[in-house]
Amino acid sequence: MLTVEGISFSYREKPVLQNVDLEVKKGEIIGILGPNGCGKTTLLKILNRNLKPQKGRVLMEGMDLEEMSKRKIARQIAVVPQSNEIRFAFTVRDIVSMGRMPFLGQFQGESGDDMRIVEEAMEKTSISEFADRPINTMSGGERQRVIIARALAQRPEVILLDEPTLHLDINHQFEVLDLVRRLSQEEGLTVVIVSHDLPMVVKYCHRMVLIHDHKVHALGTPQEVLTPENMRVVFNIDAVLEHDMVLNAPAVKIIGSCNRR
Amino acid sequence: MDSVAKRKRRTTAVFAGLFIVLFIFMILDLAQAFIPLTFEEAFWALLGRGTETHQIIIWKMNLPRVVMAILVGAGLGIAGAVMQAIFRNPMASPYILGLSSGASLGAAIGLTFAVTWLPQLLMVPLLAFAFCMATLFLVYYISNVGGKVPTETLLLAGIAVGSLLSALVSLLTYMAGEQMQGIVYWTMGNLTNANWENIMIVAPLIFAGSLIMVASSRDLNAMMLGDAHALDLGVEVKKVRLQLLIASALVTAAAVSFVGVIGFVGLVVPHILRILMGPDNRALLPASIVGGAAFLMMCDYLSRVIAPNIGILPIGIITALIGAPYFIYLLRRRRSEVGWD
Numbered sequence: 334m335l336t337v338e339g340i341s342f343s344y345r346e347k348p349v350l351q352n353v354d355l356e357v358k359k360g361e362i363i364g365i366l367g368p369n370g371c372g373k374t375t376l377l378k379i380l381n382r383n384l385k386p387q388k389g390r391v392l393m394e395g396m397d398l399e400e401m402s403k404r405k406i407a408r409q410i411a412v413v414p415q416s417n418e419i420r421f422a423f424t425v426r427d428i429v430s431m432g433r434m435p436f437l438g439q440f441q442g443e444s445g446d447d448m449r450i451v452e453e454a455m456e457k458t459s460i461s462e463f464a465d466r467p468i469n470t471m472s473g474g475e476r477q478r479v480i481i482a483r484a485l486a487q488r489p490e491v492i493l494l495d496e497p498t499l500h501l502d503i504n505h506q507f508e509v510l511d512l513v514r515r516l517s518q519e520e521g522l523t524v525v526i527v528s529h530d531l532p533m534v535v536k537y538c539h540r541m542v543l544i545h546d547h548k549v550h551a552l553g554t555p556q557e558v559l560t561p562e563n564m565r566v567v568f569n570i571d572a573v574l575e576h577d578m579v580l581n582a583p584a585v586k587i588i589g590s591c592n593r594r
Numbered sequence: 595m596d597s598v599a600k601r602k603r604r605t606t607a608v609f610a611g612l613f614i615v616l617f618i619f620m621i622l623d624l625a626q627a628f629i630p631l632t633f634e635e636a637f638w639a640l641l642g643r644g645t646e647t648h649q650i651i652i653w654k655m656n657l658p659r660v661v662m663a664i665l666v667g668a669g670l671g672i673a674g675a676v677m678q679a680i681f682r683n684p685m686a687s688p689y690i691l692g693l694s695s696g697a698s699l700g701a702a703i704g705l706t707f708a709v710t711w712l713p714q715l716l717m718v719p720l721l722a723f724a725f726c727m728a729t730l731f732l733v734y735y736i737s738n739v740g741g742k743v744p745t746e747t748l749l750l751a752g753i754a755v756g757s758l759l760s761a762l763v764s765l766l767t768y769m770a771g772e773q774m775q776g777i778v779y780w781t782m783g784n785l786t787n788a789n790w791e792n793i794m795i796v797a798p799l800i801f802a803g804s805l806i807m808v809a810s811s812r813d814l815n816a817m818m819l820g821d822a823h824a825l826d827l828g829v830e831v832k833k834v835r836l837q838l839l840i841a842s843a844l845v846t847a848a849a850v851s852f853v854g855v856i857g858f859v860g861l862v863v864p865h866i867l868r869i870l871m872g873p874d875n876r877a878l879l880p881a882s883i884v885g886g887a888a889f890l891m892m893c894d895y896l897s898r899v900i901a902p903n904i905g906i907l908p909i910g911i912i913t914a915l916i917g918a919p920y921f922i923y924l925l926r927r928r929r930s931e932v933g934w935d
Contacts, residue, residue: 383825407828414822420682421818421873426598431816435828439809465597487827 334359334523335380335410335491340389342375349375351547353389357491362517362524364534366558367544368568373527374415376544377493380525381410393491407435411484415495417476422467425479429455432486454485457512473500481509485516491523492516498530510537531585535559535574543567555583565591605877608870612881616664616888623660623895627651662788662796663894663909664887666853669800669845671886672879674860675867676807676842679814679875680835681734681743684865685924688846689857690749692756696729697722697843697850698781699759702766719795723847729755730843783856783910785894792852799848804883806841810834811875818873856890856910858917863889865924889913 337355378384498506577584625636639648700721736751816824
């Protein structure tokens with residue numbers, strides 16, 4: 334689906350990513366993990382050409398993003414960024430409707446179909462009741478769900494989520510990620526999640542990429558990636574991956590910081 | 595979908611209100627002459643009826659001024675709305691950001707130093723546009739901190755650059771000698787000397803600039819959320835922003851070239867309209883065109899009737915007398931909207 338080939342990115346001479354390769358498969362949920370400042374968000378921004386890498390390229394179903402217009406990219410890849418401070422009093426419906434922008438001509442208004450897609454996206458994220466409220470009066474968590482609804486209104490093939498659970502209450506964290514998982518199962522939506530929330534990524538992602546020292550440190554299933562060795566080197570924690578009997582899934586058990594002794 | 599219909603009705607009501615205000619003050623303003631006309635007389639004369647004297651007053655004497663007021667008001671209104679969206683800041687306007695001062699320095703140079711190879715009629719707007727562009731990029735460059743434009747830096751950059759440019763205009767005025775009177779009057783804003791020749795130059799520039807702005811109104815909505823949001827939604831942000839900045843400079847320069855500095859139209863009008871009808875630029879930009887025209891028409895009428903024993907006041911004084919208190923009110927009362935909380 335999305336192929337990352339030899340990406341290098343530096344910010345004012347400071348290397349952020351070096352020679353990163355990655356293949357995102359259709360319908361999978363893949364997590365990009367790493368400590369703060371390791372270049373996770375940069376990688377995510379490169380995935381929809383919001384940032385231009387100095388070296389390497391990104392292919393969407395074999396097509397170089399470099400050769401696609403921003404509009405065409407936005408028809409296939411939707412993004413939920415980390416910070417969503419909005420100063421102007423657009424209503425929730427206004428914001429979610431913007432998800433239809435890549436499909437509309439310059440003077441073309443939203444059609445009935447477009448508005449149906451918008452209402453549906455608001456239902457899926459349980460924000461329909463807020464539809465007419467101004468966005469600048471809402472909490473960080475509510476805003477996050479609005480932006481997720483906007484991304485769904487783009488009817489994308491790939492959705493990129495940057496720290497999707499950061500501002501959310503715990504019940505909404507699960508609600509949002511359950512929704513994303515359902516969409517990937519039912520509609521084949523491909524999901525890339527950037528996060529430093531280890532337990533969450535382990536619970537929802539099929540595969541994960543561990544970024545360390547500007548490079549892909551490990552890539553594979555949670556069992557393959559989250560070895561005690563990797564967690565010590567990358568996060569400086571003593572932790573093990575266990576099989577959780579209740580969830581019937583792998584779960585991280587964190588023992589503590591490596592410096593605690 | 596009830597609320598969507600409700601908003602449509604509200605938008606229609608706002609437009610209807612603006613057109614009514616525009617119409618009333620247009621007729622009232624047309625009626626102002628050395629022999630004052632009644633409202634009805636002015637209205638019929640505009641439609642080509644009534645006495646020959648009335649028709650001459652309306653068509654030959656007053657109409658150019660009224661048309662110029664409508665054009666300039668419309669241009670300043672939409673330019674203000676667009677700049678507030680580009681800078682993501684409800685305090686931005688051609689006047690606050692020093693653009694009007696930039697344009698006036700260009701125009702003052704054009705008025706002071708005549709050249710033989712270009713008529714002054716073209717030289718003035720051309721220089722106004724060049725200086726306006728330069729000011730815009732300078733203020734934008736100064737106030738941009740890592741991709742964001744905080745209110746404080748924006749206002750300070752605008753004030754600093756604007757003061758410098760105003761000082762240069764004063765210097766030119768001082769050196770201009772016999773032409774001084776004209777320039778002084780012109781820096782206070784003045785519609786009295788409007789004529790069809792000027793209008794023929796101003797109108798196409800303001801039309802073209804406004805068209806570019808209205809065409810980008812949806813992209814502008816996305817840009818109000820932030821550049822990253824707009825990019826994610828498929829907007830070619832850099833290209834659209836450059837187009838819009840050039841269009842704003844074009845419209846401001848055209849407005850300032852022949853009538854001088856008229857402040858606060860671009861601040862007050864879009865701001866009130868945004869409170870009335872919401873921030874969607876697809877409705878707000880056309881409304882700012884009509885609203886700007888209506889506001890300036892009203893101010894021109896006031897400038898003629900407010901002090902009958904002094905005569906006609908420069909219109910820039912009226913807009914500032916109304917606009918500056920509103921600006922202060924914004925600072926005090928609507929801090930969160932302005933982005934200071």
